[in-house]
Each structure stands twice: as C-alpha cells, then as structure tokens.
Amino acid sequence: MKQGFAEFFGTFWLVLGGCGSAVLAAAFPDVGIGLLGVSFAFGLTVLTMAFAIGHISGCHLNPAVSIGLWMAGRFPASKLLPYIAAQILGGIAGAGVLYLIASGKADFSLANGFASNGYGAHSPGGYSMFSALITEVVMTMMFLLIILGSTDSRAPQGLAPIAIGLGLTLIHLISIPVTNTSVNPARSLGVAVYVGDWAMAQVWLFCVAPILGAMLGAVVYKFIGSPEE
Secondary structure, eight states: OHHHHHHHHHHHHHIIIIIHIIIIITTOTTTOOHHHHHHHHHHHHHHHHHHHHHHHHOOOOSHHHHHHHHHTTSSOGGGHHHHHHHHHHHHHHHHHHHHHHHTTSTTOOGGGOTTOOOOGGGSTTOOOHHHHHHHHHHHHHHHHHHHHHHTSTTSOTTOHHHHHHHHHHHHHHHHHHHHSOOSOHHHHHHHHHHHOHHHHHHTTHHHHHHHHHHHHHHHHHHHHTOSOO
16 A cells, blocks of 8 residues: 555656646746756656655656566566556646646646647647657666666666666656657656646557556566566
8 A cells, every 4th residue: 555655646746746847837937947857857757756765666757667677577566556556546636736826827728738748739849659658768778778777686786766767867858759758658648637638649659658668578588687688
C-alpha cells in the first residue's frame, strides 16, 4: 500500500510539475520558459521523485516503465496492476489540481490543449500519426535503456536519478514538437480526461506506443546488458 501511495504522489508531481510548466509558464508574457524550460521541468520531476521515493517504490511513475521493468525481470508481475492503477490515478489527480489552478485565469480554455499529447492537427508541429508512433516507441525504448543501465548493479551507485532525469529532459527536447512528448500513458491520460474530445480519441497511441517502446527497451537491454559474452 505504501508503495502504491508513493507511485500515486510521484506521478501526481510529474503531471503537475511537467504539464503545469507547459500550461502555466511556457508562454507566460515576456518571461515564458519555453520548450527548454518545459523539458527541464519534466526531467526535474522525475529526478526529485527518484531521490524522494526511489527507496520506497522504485519511482516508476509510468505504466510503460513498470511493464518494461517486468519484461526485464526487475519487477514482479503481481505488482503491475496496483502500480499502474496508482500511476493513472496520480496522473488524473495531478491534472485535476492543475485545472483548478489554470481555470482561475480569465481567458483559460481547455481548447488550448491543456498540454495534451496529439498527432496530425493536434501535433505542435503538425506531424502525422506515423511520425508520432515512431517517436513515442523509440523515445520510450531509449528511456528504458537509460533506466535499466543506470540502475544496473554494475553501474555507478547513487547517480541513477540524475541520468534518468536528464534522459527524460533530452527526450522532451527532441519530441515536444512532434507529440508534446508522452512516453508515459499515465501522463497522457491524466490531462486527456479533462480535455475529452480529440485528446481522448488520440490517447490510445500514447498508451500503446510507450508500452511497445518499453518492451523493446527491455529486450534490447537484456541482450546488450548481459554479462555473458
């Protein structure tokens, strides 16, 4: 139960901090943080939570990560559903608090997207569904490689949160223009349930692609990370 609550609050912080930076601060008049700031915000949410709750739950904050860790033999199947449920609920709660804050502005509108992920007309750069699919699969695969490698017992100890946080920052720097960057079904669902309409119609891709990418990442690391020659 404590691990589930840790995952809930960790994912809550990821969505509130990451999506909050996009909704509240990215284009703030004159001092907006822009895409660079949003990328760092997402990375910092994971970095801070990895230090805060990593020793409690492992700090997955992401159903795709939990599934990838299970595929890699690092996580028991019996904990998958409780972790995923906690992550999704945490994402929805984080987006709910963000909505309460953002709706206090006179010209706020969910029509602006509320940091939802999308493709086609709803991609920040107008990228196709195919581009979005490839982006999310590859970015999540690389994210799992970073996670599995930095947390390997042979890796330098105590530095994994930094590598993982900076890895997520880099992923956002690359892919925000394509999909607004998901690599996390809980992050995508969290905001999509408030936007509804097109966001819920397209959220399937941002659930399926990250999971496929995480599974690929697990397979690749099991191959390259094996100590056997």
